Amino acid sequence: MITLIDYGAGNLASLEGAxxxxxxxxxxxERPDQGAETGPLVLPGVGHFETAQRALRDRGWWREIPxxxxxxxxxxxxxxxLQLLAEGSEEAPKASGLSLIPGIVxxxxxxxxxxxxxxxxVQQNFPHPALPDPKGGWLxxxxxxxxxxxxxxxxxxxxxxxxxxxxxxxxxxxFQAHPEKSGPAGLLxxxxxxxxxxxxxxxxxxxxx
Numbered sequence: 001m002i003t004l005i006d007y008g009a010g011n012l013a014s015l016e017g018a019x020x021x022x023x024x025x026x027x028x029x030e031r032p033d034q035g036a037e038t039g040p041l042v043l044p045g046v047g048h049f050e051t052a053q054r055a056l057r058d059r060g061w062w063r064e065i066p067x068x069x070x071x072x073x074x075x076x077x078x079x080x081x082l083q084l085l086a087e088g089s090e091e092a093p094k095a096s097g098l099s100l101i102p103g104i105v106x107x108x109x110x111x112x113x114x115x116x117x118x119x120x121x122v123q124q125n126f127p128h129p130a131l132p133d134p135k136g137g138w139l140x141x142x143x144x145x146x147x148x149x150x151x152x153x154x155x156x157x158x159x160x161x162x163x164x165x166x167x168x169x170x171x172x173x174x175f176q177a178h179p180e181k182s183g184p185a186g187l188l189x190x191x192x193x194x195x196x197x198x199x200x201x202x203x204x205x206x207x208x209x
Contacts, residue, residue: 043081119138
């Protein structure tokens with residue numbers, strides 16, 4: 001069972017719609033004791049880094065998430081959720097991140113419109129067992145900050161500078177793009193990531209004879 005972390009700063013409706021289309025079971029949890037006991041954690045997010053961090057602290061998730069990851073539980077961050085997995089962000093210099101992946105999130109640019117809202121091509125930076133080579137496919141982004149490229153960068157995109165579109169380390173993965181808003185390709189990536197994390201993916205129906 002997938003646990004969607006609900007801390008008031010994530011666009012859960014579109015993500016829940018995507019999971020429904022994929023036939024994946026999930027529960028929305030405002031606090032850790034409302035989540036499933038096993039299965040992937042999903043940390044979505046939109047808005048300001050420090051506001052989200054404070055909301056996660058207030059609802060008991062900030063301390064809980066690293067402990068569950070240390071115990072081997074998989075975690076998927078989406079958009080701001082990915083940024084919160086890092087060490088910190090230029091958007092909120094005094095606020096720490098969860099430090100589950102290395103790096104500081106930096107503002108996009110120079111010389112481009114920020115926020116970056118729209119479709120961008122992605123390329124494979126390093127192969128990962130969960131995800132296929134996107135081969136220049138397109139994903140949908142809405143963000144002003146992003147991680148620089150690193151050895152944890154799986155997919156790379158560009159807006160003023162190259163940035164990490166998908167990041168992964170151990171059982172932790174993050175999408176800077178919104179896979180739930182990226183059409184069929186995004187749904188396939190979301191399904192592949194969650195299946196790799198242990199979510200039960202429905203078998204295709206057998207054709208009629």
